[in-house]
Amino acid sequence: MEFNKSRTKTNLARAFTGECLDGARYQYVAKQATTDGFSYIADLFKNLAKNEMAHARVFYDHLIKNSKGGETNIDICAGYPFFNYELEGSIKESAGAELSESKNIYPAFAKVARDEGYADIADSFELVALVEECHFKQLSEIDEKYQNKILYSSNEEVKWKCSNCGHEHTSKNAWKNCPLCGYPQGYVMLQLQDN
Numbered sequence: 001m002e003f004n005k006s007r008t009k010t011n012l013a014r015a016f017t018g019e020c021l022d023g024a025r026y027q028y029v030a031k032q033a034t035t036d037g038f039s040y041i042a043d044l045f046k047n048l049a050k051n052e053m054a055h056a057r058v059f060y061d062h063l064i065k066n067s068k069g070g071e072t073n074i075d076i077c078a079g080y081p082f083f084n085y086e087l088e089g090s091i092k093e094s095a096g097a098e099l100s101e102s103k104n105i106y107p108a109f110a111k112v113a114r115d116e117g118y119a120d121i122a123d124s125f126e127l128v129a130l131v132e133e134c135h136f137k138q139l140s141e142i143d144e145k146y147q148n149k150i151l152y153s154s155n156e157e158v159k160w161k162c163s164n165c166g167h168e169h170t171s172k173n174a175w176k177n178c179p180l181c182g183y184p185q186g187y188v189m190l191q192l193q194d195n
């Protein structure tokens with residue numbers, strides 16, 4: 001299948017656009033988290049944004065490499081999630097978007113790419129889908145703790161760590177202010193399975 005006539009070309013353009021949108025939105029959420037005093041959550045979102053921009057680059061490079069100077073203006077018809085970046089709601093919405101990318105969108109794009117003879121592009125869609133699945137798990141966990149107000153407390157004694165100075169302490173509840181550097185609770189690293 002000639003690349004410039006393939007569905008894979010359009011799918012790469014769609015995927016690139018979606019990744020850029022996720023990357024931008026995660027930076028907005030990170031900024032909101034900083035404003036709300038959740039500095040460590042802000043760091044997690046900045047890292048997610050970095051991942052999404054790296055995914056965008058992978059798709060962009062496949063597009064450029066395979067287009068070989070073909071049509072450079074690509075029309076795409078696709079729906080993308082646009083939602084508020086307040087923490088209340090946006091963590092959950094983000095998790096949902098990651099789930100749909102990992103379980104529906106990218107597996108479907110991978111299949112089309114494989115059918116059209118682009119095994120390397122199919123591999124990229126599948127590898128990105130695996131990362132989005134990790135993003136989904138991480139975001140779901142953060143959302144659950146955020147909604148239940150248990151970001152900084154646990155049923156058992158756990159090791160809390162300050163993301164600013166590295167101070168560690170084992171207890172059920174994290175400190176209000178770090179005993180070493182004085183930074184507030186929002187800097188405490190979250191207890192996540194997939195950190």
Ligand SMILES: [Fe+2]
Pocket residue numbers: 019022051052055056128132
């Ligand atoms: Fe991504």
Ligand SMILES: [Fe+2]
Pocket residue numbers: 022048051052098131132135
């Ligand atoms: Fe993601």
